[in-house]
Amino acid sequence: MNGFKRYSGCLSWSLVLLLGTLMAACGSGGRDPILGGGVAVLAPTVTATAPVNGSTSVPINNTLITAAFSEPMAPITGAASFTVTCAAPCASPTGTVSLDAGSRIATFALAPAAALEPLTLYTATVTNATSLATGLALASPYVWTFTTGLAPDTTRPRVTLTEPATTTPGPTTGVPANTAITALFSEDMAPATIDAASFTLKCAAPCATPTGSVSYAAGTRTAAFMPAAALAAGTTYTATITTAATDLAGNALAGNQAPLPAASDYVWTFTTTGPTAPANVSVPSTNPVAGAAGVCPGATINASFTVPSGTRMDPATVSTATFTVTGPAPGLIPVAASSVVLDSATGRIATFTPLNPLVSGITYTATVKGGASGVKDLATPANTMAADFVWSFTAGPATGSCLAPVSLGSAAPFGTFGGSAGMTNSGLLTVINGDIGTTAVSTAVTGFHDAGPGCTYTETPLNKGMVNGNIYTAPPPPTVACPGEGTAQTLLIATQARADALAAYNALVAQPAGSDPGAGSLANLVLAPGVYTAAAGSFKIQGGDLTLDAQGNANAVWVFQMATTLTVGGPGAAFPQSIILLNGAQAKNVFWQVGTAATIDAGGSGTMVGTIIAQAGLAFSTAGNSTIVTLNGRALSLGASVTLVDTVINVPAP
Numbered sequence: 045m046n047g048f049k050r051y052s053g054c055l056s057w058s059l060v061l062l063l064g065t066l067m068a069a070c071g072s073g074g075r076d077p078i079l080g081g082g083v084a085v086l087a088p089t090v091t092a093t094a095p096v097n098g099s100t101s102v103p104i105n106n107t108l109i110t111a112a113f114s115e116p117m118a119p120i121t122g123a124a125s126f127t128v129t130c131a132a133p134c135a136s137p138t139g140t141v142s143l144d145a146g147s148r149i150a151t152f153a154l155a156p157a158a159a160l161e162p163l164t165l166y167t168a169t170v171t172n173a174t175s176l177a178t179g180l181a182l183a184s185p186y187v188w189t190f191t192t193g194l195a196p197d198t199t200r201p202r203v204t205l206t207e208p209a210t211t212t213p214g215p216t217t218g219v220p221a222n223t224a225i226t227a228l229f230s231e232d233m234a235p236a237t238i239d240a241a242s243f244t245l246k247c248a249a250p251c252a253t254p255t256g257s258v259s260y261a262a263g264t265r266t267a268a269f270m271p272a273a274a275l276a277a278g279t280t281y282t283a284t285i286t287t288a289a290t291d292l293a294g295n296a297l298a299g300n301q302a303p304l305p306a307a308s309d310y311v312w313t314f315t316t317t318g319p320t321a322p323a324n325v326s327v328p329s330t331n332p333v334a335g336a337a338g339v340c341p342g343a344t345i346n347a348s349f350t351v352p353s354g355t356r357m358d359p360a361t362v363s364t365a366t367f368t369v370t371g372p373a374p375g376l377i378p379v380a381a382s383s384v385v386l387d388s389a390t391g392r393i394a395t396f397t398p399l400n401p402l403v404s405g406i407t408y409t410a411t412v413k414g415g416a417s418g419v420k421d422l423a424t425p426a427n428t429m430a431a432d433f434v435w436s437f438t439a440g441p442a443t444g445s446c447l448a449p450v451s452l453g454s455a456a457p458f459g460t461f462g463g464s465a466g467m468t469n470s471g472l473l474t475v476i477n478g479d480i481g482t483t484a485v486s487t488a489v490t491g492f493h494d495a496g497p498g499c500t501y502t503e504t505p506l507n508k509g510m511v512n513g514n515i516y517t518a519p520p521p522p523t524v525a526c527p528g529e530g531t532a533q534t535l536l537i538a539t540q541a542r543a544d545a546l547a548a549y550n551a552l553v554a555q556p557a558g559s560d561p562g563a564g565s566l567a568n569l570v571l572a573p574g575v576y577t578a579a580a581g582s583f584k585i586q587g588g589d590l591t592l593d594a595q596g597n598a599n600a601v602w603v604f605q606m607a608t609t610l611t612v613g614g615p616g617a618a619f620p621q622s623i624i625l626l627n628g629a630q631a632k633n634v635f636w637q638v639g640t641a642a643t644i645d646a647g648g649s650g651t652m653v654g655t656i657i658a659q660a661g662l663a664f665s666t667a668g669n670s671t672i673v674t675l676n677g678r679a680l681s682l683g684a685s686v687t688l689v690d691t692v693i694n695v696p697a698p
Contacts, residue, residue, distance in 0.1 A: 085178055085180065086180075086365065087175070087180040087181065087182060087183045088113050088114050088115050088117060088173065088174070088175045088180065088181075088182060089113070089114045089182065089183075089186070089363075089364040089365075089381065090111050090112065090113060090114075090170060090182070090186040090364075091112050091113060091114050091263060091363040091364050091381070091383060091384045091385070092111075092112040092262045092263030092383045092384070092385050093109075093110065093111050093112070093168070093188050093262075093383070094108075094109070094110045094232040094262055094292060095109070095190040095232075095698070096188075096190070096383070096698060097188035097189065097190070097382050097383075097399075098188075098189065098190070099190045099191070099698055100190070100191045100193070100451065100453055100454075100456070101191070101192070101193035101195075101452075101453055101454045101455075101456050101457065102160070102166075102190050102191065102192045102193060103160075103192070103193065103195060103196050103197035103293055103457075104159050104160045104161070104162050104192050104193070104194070104195065104196055105159050105160075105196040105197055105293040105294070106160060106192075106197060106292045106293050107153060107154040107158065107159065107160070107292070107293065107294070108151050108152070108153055108154075108234050108292040109128055109151070109152040109168050109292075110149055110150065110151045110152075110232070110235060110262055110292070111126065111149070111150050111168070111170050111186065111262075112148060112149045112150075112261070112262040112263060113148050113149070113150070113173070113363075114363040114364045114365040115148070115175055115176070115177065115363075115365060116146060116147035116148055116175070116176040116177065117143060117147050117148065117150065117173050117174065117175060117176055118147075118173075118174045118175070118176045118179075119143060120141045120143070120150055120170075120173050121141075123172045124171065124172040124173045124174060124181070125141075125169070125170070125171045125172065126141045126150055126152050126168070126169070126170050126171075126173070127152075127168070127169050127171075128152050128154075128166055128167070128168050128169075129166065129167050129169070130161065130164050130165065130166050130167070131165070134161045134164050137154045137155070137158055137160070138154075138155050138158075139152050139153050139154045139155055139158070140152075140153050140155075141153075142236065144235040144236055144238075144260065145239055145258075145259075146259050146360075147176055148259075148360070149235040149260065149262050150170065150173070151234070151235055151236065152168070159196075160192045161192060162192055162193065162194045163191070163192060163193070163194060164191065164192050165189060165190075165191050166189065166190055166191070166192065167187060167188075167189050168187070168188055168189070168190070169185050169186070169187050170182065170185065170186045171185040171186075172185075188382075193453075193454045193457075193537075193540075194454060194533075194536060194537045194540060195454075195457065195479070195514060195516070195537050196293065196514075197291065197292075197293040197295065197457070198293075198295060198513055198514050199231070199291075199295065199457070199477060199478055199479070199512050199513040199514075199695075200291075200295045200296060200297060200298035200304070200307060200512055201229050201230050201231050201233060201289070201290070201291040201295060201297055201298065202229065202230040202297070202298050202299075202477060202512075202694075203227050203228070203229060203230075203285060203297070203299070203300075203310040204228050204229065204230050204388075204694070205227070205228040205388075206225075206226065206227045206228070206283070206312055207223070207224075207225070207226045207355065207356060207391075207422075208223065208225070208312075208314040209314075210300075210312040211312075214312060214313040214314070215280050215281075215313035215314050215315045216312070216313070216314040216315070217314070217315045217317075218315075218317050219314045219315065219316050219317065220316070220317060220318070220319050220320045220353070220354065220423075221274045221275040221276065221277045221316040221317065221318060221319045222274040222275070222319035222320060222353075222423050222424045222425075223275075223320075223353070223354075223355050223422065223423060223424065224268050224269060224270045224271065224355065224358075224422035224423070224424060225245055225268070225269040225271075225283050226266055226267065226268045226269075226356060226391075226422065227243070227266070227267045227283075227285055227310070228264070228265060228266050228388055228391075229265045229266075229267070229289075229291075229697075230265075230477065230694065230695075230697055231265065231291050231292075231697050232262065232265055232291060232292050232697070233260060233265060233267075233289060233290065233291055233292070234289075234290050234291065234292055234294070235260050235262065237288055237289045237290045238258060238259075238260035238267045238289055239258055240257075240258045241286075241288060242258075242285060242286045242288040242289045243258045243267055243269055243283075243284070243285050243286075243289070244269075244283070244284050244286075245269050245271070245281055245282070245283050245284075246281065246282050246284070247276070247279055247280065247281045247282070248280070251276055251279050254271045254272070254273075254275060254281075255271070255272045256269050256270050256271040256272050257269075257270045257272075258270075259360055261359030261360060261385075261386075263359065263383055263384070263385030263386070264359045264385050264386045264387075264388055264391070265388065265697060266356075266359050266386075266388075266391070267285065267289075268358070268359070268360075268422065269283065270422075270424065271424050273424065274319050274424050275316050276316065277316050277317055277318050277319070278315070278316060278317070279315065279316050280313060280314070280315045280316075281313065281314055281315075281316065282311060282312075282313050283311070283312055283313070283314075284309055284310070284311050285297060285299070285309065285310045286309045287299065287307040287308060287309060297309070297310060298477075298512060299311070300312075303510070304475065304510045304512050305493075305494075305510070305512075320352070320353045320354060320423065322423075322425075322427055323352035323353065323427055324352070324427060324428065324429060324430045325349055325350065325351055325352070325357070325419065325420070325421055325427050325428060325429045326349065326350045326429060326430075326433075327347050327348065327349060327350075327412055327429070327433040328348060328349075328350050329348045329595075329596050330345075330346060330347050330348070330410070330435055330596065331345075331346040331348075331595055331596040331597040332345065332437040333435075333437070334435035334436065334437065335435075335436065335437065336437040336438070337437070337438045337440060338438070338439075338440030338441075338443075339402065339437050339438065339439045339440055340402075340439075340440070340442060340443070340445070340446035341401040341402045341403070341404060341439055341440075341441070341442055341446070342401050342402075342442065342446055342448060343402065343439075343446070344395050344396060344397045344398070344597070344598070344599045345369055345395070345396040345398075345408075345410050345437075346393055346394065346395050346396075346596050346597050346598055346599075346628070347367065347393070347394045347410070347412050347433065347596075348392060348393050348596040348627070348628070349392045349393070349394070349419070349421075350392075351392055351421045351427075352427070353421050353422075353423040353427055355421050355422040355423055356386070356390070356391025356392060356421070356422050357386055357391055357392055357394070357419060357420070357421055357422065358419075358420045358421060358422050358426060359385070359386050359391070361418070361419045361420045361426075362384060362385070362386050362394045362419055363384050364381050364384050365413070366384075366412065366413040366417075366418050366419050367384045367394055367396050367410070367411070367412050367413070367419075368396075368410070368411050368413075369381075369396055369398070369408055369409070369410045369411075370408065370409050370411075371406055371407075371408060371409075372406060372407050372408075372409075376409070379396075379398050379399075379402075379408065380398070380399040380400065381396055381397060381398060381399060382397045382398065382399040383395075383397045384396050384397070385397075387598035387628045387630070388630070388697070389598075389625060389628060389629070389630060390627075390628060393596060393598045393627075393628040394412065394419070395598045395599060396410065397599075402439035403439055404439050404440055404441045404442075405438070405439065405440075406438065406439050407436055407437070407438045408436065408437060408438070408439065409434060409435070409436045410434070410435055410436070410437075411432055411433070411434045412429070412432065412433040412434075413429075413432055414428060414429030414430055414431045414432045414433065415428060415429070415430075415431070415432075416428060418432070444556045445574065447555075447573065447574065447575070447601040447603065448601065449599075449601055449632070449633050449635075450548050450551045450552055450603075450635055451544075451547075451548065451551075452544060452545065452548050452655065452678075453540075453541075453543075453544030453547065453548070454537070454540045454541045454544045455541045455542075455544045455545040455548065455678070455680060456678075456695075456698070457478055457479045457513065457695060458478060458479045458480060458481055458541055458545075458678060458680065458695070459476040459477060459478030459479065459480055459511075459513070459675075459678060459679070459693040459694075459695050460476060460480045460481075460662075460678070460679045460680070460681075460686045460688070460693060461480070461481050461482065461538075461541060461542065461545060461678075461679075461680040461681060461686070462480075462481070462482035462484065462488065462489070462681055462684075462685045462686045463482060463483070463484075463542065463661075463681040463682050463683045463684060463685070464482065464483045464484055464542075464683060465482065465484055465488065465661070465681070465683065465684050465685040466482045466484040466485075466487075466488025466489050466490075466517075466685050467480060467482060467488070467489055467490075467492075467685050467686040467687070467688070468489075468490050468491055468685060468686075468687050468688070469490070469491030469492050469508065469509040469687075469688040469689070469691075470491055470687075470688075470689050471491075471509060471665065471688060471689040471690030471691065472508070472509070472690070473509075473672050473690040473692075474491075474492075474509025474510070474688050474689070474690055474691050474692070475509065475510045475512065475692045475693070476492070476509070476510070476511045476512060476513065476692075476693045477512045477513070477692075477693065477694045477695060478512070478513045478678070478693065478694075478695030479511075479513040479514045479515070479516060479695075480492065480511055480513070480514075480515055480516070481514075481515065481516035481517065481534075481537070481538040481541055482516075482517055482518075482538060482685075483517075483518060483535065483538050483539055483542055484517065484518060485517060485518045485519065485520065485530070486515075486517040486518070486519070486520065486521060486522040486529065486530035487522070488517070488685070489515060489517055489522075491508050491509055491688075492508055492509050492510075492511050492515065493508035493509065493510050493511065494511045494513075494514070494515050494529070509688065509691075514529075514534075515529055515534075516529075516534040516535075516537045516538040516541070517529065517530050517534060517535070517538060518530070518534075518535040518538070519531060519532060519535065542682065545657055545680045545682060546682055548635075548655075548657060549637060549657045549659075549682060552603055552605065552635055552637035552657065553605065553637055555575045555603050555605065556575060557575065557577040557605065558574055558575030558576045558577045558603075558605070559574075559576060559577070560576065560577060560578055560579040560580075561576070563579070563580075564578055564579065564580050564582055564583060564584060565583075565584055565585075565586070565587075566583055566584065566585045566590045566604075567584070567585050567586055567587045567588035567589070567590060567621070568587070568588035568589070568590075569590055569591070570591040570592075570593050570626075571590070571591070571592055571593065571602065572593055572595060572600075573592075573594060573595070573597065573600035573601055573602055574602065574603075575603045575605065576602070576603070576604050576605070577604075577605040577606075578604075578605065578606040578607065578608075581606060581607040581608040581609075581639070582606050582607075582608045582609040582610070582611070583604055583606050583609075583610050583611075584610070584611040584612070585611070585612045585613070585621050585623070586611065586612075586613060586614055586621065587621075588621070589621060589622045589623065589624050590622075590623045590624070591623075591624040591625075591626055592623060592624070592625055592626065592629045592634065592653070593626040593627050593629065594625075594626065594627045594628040594629035594630075595627055596627050596628055597628060598628040598630065599630075599633065600628070600629060600630075600633060601633045601634075601635075602629075602633065602634045602635065602654070603635045603637065604634075604635065604636045604637065604654075605637050606636075606637065606638055606639055607639040607640075608638075608639050608640045609638065609639075609640050609641055609642065609643070610636055610638045610641075610642040610643070610644075610656065610658070611642075611643050612642075612643070612644045612645065612650075612652055613644070613645040613650060614643075614645055621650045622650040622651040622652075623651060623652060623653040623654070625653060630696070631653045631654060631676040631677050631696045632655075632677075632696035632697065632698070634653050634654030634655070634677065635654055635655050635657070636654055636655065636656040636657065636658075637657055638656060638657065638658035638659065638662075639658075639659055640658070640659055640660045641658055641659075641660045641661045641662065641663070641684070642656050642658045642661075642662045642663070642679075643662075643663050644656075644662070644663070644664045644665070644673060644675070644679075645664070645665055645673070650673055650674070651673075651674045651675075651676060652673065652674070652675045652676070652677065653675075653676050653677055654676075654677040655677045655678040655680065656675075656677065656678065656679050656680065657680045657681075657682065658680070658681050658682070659681075659682050659683055660681070660683055660684045661681045661683065661684030661685055661686065661687070662679045662680075662681050662686045662687070663686075663687040664679070664686075664687065664688045664689060664691040665688070665689035665690050665691055671690070672690050672691065672692055673690065673691050673692070674691075674692045674693075674694070675691065675692070675693045675694070676694045676696060677693070677694075677695075677696060678693070678695060679693065
């Protein structure tokens with residue numbers, strides 16, 4: 045049943061109840077408004093979950109299931125419940141439910157020593173949870189599902205971005221004194237571990253250590269320290285996130301104070317200048333644009349903000365309470381949201397993801413709320429929008445241009461995969477923030493040092509590249525091993541990962557062919573989302589960067605198809621070759637389908653982006669450069685080996 049029909053049954057009832065002014069939502073996650081003193085009071089909603097709805101290959105040791113709400117909630121007890129279930133013969137897990145310090149994130153924690161069953165569909169349900177302020181309950185149960193994989197998560201979470209920015213050796217200068225301090229993580233974190241004890245801000249005497257509040261936004265994986273007052277100008281501050289911060293599987297933070305495999309604090313410093321002047325936030329662009337027709341039914345709705353203070357938007361203020369989508373007049377039927385979150389790259393693009401596809405032919409109206417109860421930035425005090433921002437668009441039938449990300453299944457946690465041939469690293473600076481694997485025997489994996497717990501080694505760890513995750517191979521176990529490596533179970537995981545990578549490869553091949561705007565050369569191009577196909581069989585990025593412009597759509601997807609090779613940079617490159625992500629583009633939504641082999645030598649300390657799936661192997665940094673090449677994505681080979689030299693691979697968050 046589509047979303048429009050699902051609500052139609054309660055239309056007349058809502059008109060009577062609310063005097064024809066407002067609509068109640070009759071479906072999962074809907075908003076139920078009542079009139080209080082002539083003002084609509086909306087029921088709370090779920091704005092984000094972890095694992096996200098429909099996710100696959102969830103680690104079996106992901107023992108914390110979380111749901112974030114649009115407002116502070118009362119304790120989930122009595123008539124309210126938060127359950128996680130699975131179908132027989134699986135036994136539904138037992139656990140405890142708690143709220144974070146701000147009462148906006150509920151966490152279902154499995155019983156101690158329990159784990160999720162592998163390859164199992166789980167259903168999470170929040171029922172009758174009530175607002176702390178109004179006592180209103182969810183209009184109906186909020187239900188979402190996720191499927192586990194075969195493997196546990198042993199990858200330590202990382203801080204991937206901070207504001208103020210982290211500089212080495214630091215401090216970062218010129219930071220406005222009236223800004224909040226934020227940190228973005230590489231994966232979902234345990235909300236209860238992000239608090240005033242694990243996230244601190246200090247300064248040296250005679251400066252007084254600032255007071256403030258610490259919060260965690262589940263949908264954007266962002267921790268924020270909000271000073272109670274503006275910081276002192278001309279002062280150096282030290283921000284610290286400690287190893288007490290853990291992910292949903294209990295892995296402690298991989299900070300910047302010690303090399304892997306050790307957990308360590310993440311520390312950065314900055315020096316303040318005068319505060320920025322107050323100014324209103326605004327919405328300069330949207331995706332879809334106002335008046336757009338033929339919008340993909342599976343589209344998300346995005347609003348990009350201009351933030352004069354130079355900060356990110358406050359994720360706590362971007363929710364289903366401040367970003368709504370309704371159907372046509374006169375009904376104005378609310379569209380239920382799967383999530384409302386800010387993008388991780390800029391923190392300035394809000395994305396409303398409908399719980400169900402939009403209905404072709406229906407005109408929808410989106411509203412971003414302004415004023416004191418609307419969206420705000422992270423300045424101190426916060427800046428708001430002067431008024432609501434409202435626009436409309438019309439959904440159309442699905443077409444070939446309605447691209448969705450390709451599912452990687454159990455291959456998603458892998459930074460590299462060496463097909464049936466293995467992988468080799470010969471760079472001491474190589475770090476894989478994710479798993480690696482091959483269906484070959486353990487001896488086919490050389491030059492790597494696993495950072496997993498319980499690993500025992502006889503050689504110096506710094507003699508090899510570091511794997512911040514697991515190594516999956518066929519038996520026999522390696523001479524220097526971590527628990528469970530090189531066993532029948534790890535071969536099973538590797539075999540499934542290769543099968544899922546092949547399925548993803550075939551799905552990429554099956555995409556309708558697109559254009560080749562640079563006749564095989566992608567350097568110096570700015571490309572909108574879509575499918576790009578190498579007419580002559582190969583793509584190269586040499587002599588300039590490639591820019592991917594999401595045009596304000598944080599879920600925009602790029603697919604690059606080539607029958608033969610992909611080449612980035614090359615011997616003698618005079619400057620780094622990189623892929624630049626613009627206007628909300630995300631590495632997790634970029635895909636490279638390579639018919640033979642890929643060679644990535646970014647000409648220095650360049651950055652490659654996206655998931656590369658190649659039939660005949662991948663090689664990184666092969667030109668003898670002494671600098672590091674970074675891949676924000678995955679290097680997956682279906683057949684031949686993967687070769688790395690001083691390469692950092694960061695597996696994107698889901």
